Amino acid sequence: MFSPVQHVRAYERIVEQIESAVLSGELAAGQNLPSERELMRQFEVSRATIREALRVLESRGLVRSRPGNPKGPEVLSFQTNLLRTPLSHLARVEHVSLTDLLQFRMVLEGSATYLAALLRTDEQLAEMEEALAAMVSSVERGMAAFSAADLQFHDAVARASGNELLSVCSDVVRGVVLQMMHEHIAGAPDSVDLMQTWLKAHSALLDAIRAGDAELAARRIRQDLFDHYEMHVDPERRAVVEQMLRSGS
Amino acid sequence: MFSPVQHVRAYERIVEQIESAVLSGELAAGQNLPSERELMRQFEVSRATIREALRVLESRGLVRSRPGNPKGPEVLSFQTNLLRTPLSHLARVEHVSLTDLLQFRMVLEGSATYLAALLRTDEQLAEMEEALAAMVSSVERGMAAFSAADLQFHDAVARASGNELLSVCSDVVRGVVLQMMHEHIAGAPDSVDLMQTWLKAHSALLDAIRAGDAELAARRIRQDLFDHYEMHVDPERRAVVEQMLRSGS
DNA sequence: ATGCATTTGTTCGTATGTATC
DNA sequence: AGATACATACGAACAAATGCA
16 A cells, blocks of 8 residues: 655755756756755755755766855866766776776777777867877877877777767776876886887877778777787786787677 | 965865775775764764765765664675766766667677686686576566566676676666666567577577687677667667677677 | 955754664 | 664854955
């Protein structure tokens, strides 16, 4: 007859309502929520409850509130941050190894590149070429600048895959890999040779994308990633990783 | 001379401290945090501040607090929860289509299956066979039970990949796909035919894994996923998705 | 450039329903 | 079954920070 009532805490319902308003686009980025006091009138709850809801929304990257702002909490433009923090946490929590990450990145970027070779528009191709040019010109500015340009390049490729999810995840994993490299391994040497090798590889990769040869492009990027991070791969799993890049998957 | 003071909110520092304690394993899953009142003594802040921190940790899936629990907030066993909520949010926020999700799932599960075929132990193989048997016996209990058993099967396969990250992500995406199907599409009919077809496909997939034929196994699972969700694929992108499954990527 | 009003960050006190011993 | 300790939620208050006239 009657079904048990599940306790939903007050702040949860507020989070739900605000979140769905933001997600549905009812509240666009750049706009502002009503002030805490106004919200507490609208939801008919105490200020503490409103604040708990706001803290959760803030931690999810949907809003940001600053002290003394009469306009109220701002609605943020969400993006990859929504996923980056949790994934980075996951990597630390589960003691994900660099080998795991590299393997995962090979899977993601391999597929993204495959799709990019098939679907890229001329504008997107131009973007990649531009990013590659930026890499060339940043060789002499050191490894840090070079890495930043490299990220741009990979991002351009991933976006051309036409799959937002794949693109965002690739982006996130790329970031986490870089972060772990920074944390655990001494900074890469400013080797011009290394950068030149890297450039040549990327140039060949871009050729494959330009030609629309998806299979080749996917194989190349996987090979490039492997070559670049080879030294950090767990010796026991090396054979498997290598087999992955020889094959199609 | 002096560097600008960045004011970090009190609750943020508490989140950081508790989070790093949990993440480092100092506080294992199943244990309990001190009660709110005790925490407020230890951190020397008010109860409201403690609660804001706890709400954030709760929304990240690290702890759960229930009213009247004298032992204090529980530390949860994280892993998939840590990623599922954000990814599910991302899918909704960025208006990720079912086609995006399916494509992504094909990439992840394809690679996971590839690796599983190479690396699975006999125990893991037995697990998959067990899950398949559970699917067989749940055919008559309806689609819901069948789907649950199906999840078990895929989870067993993904775990055998030996890559925790790949496994967790596959699991998460699988869940999100199911959730979106539930939200947007009328519940699948209790078609026994459909389940039988599904079973046959899984059986063939398991054969490939058992034989250690990684290429074949990967191709099969991608094909199976495509066949199953084909009707929901955006017609414009159908050709590309099909090309993906014919090829290696 | 200076106040001024408003808002947030934080604290304290209190009432109420609930889970555990 | 009762006592105890707990979380949920409310209200009032003060300091610091912000935006605007």
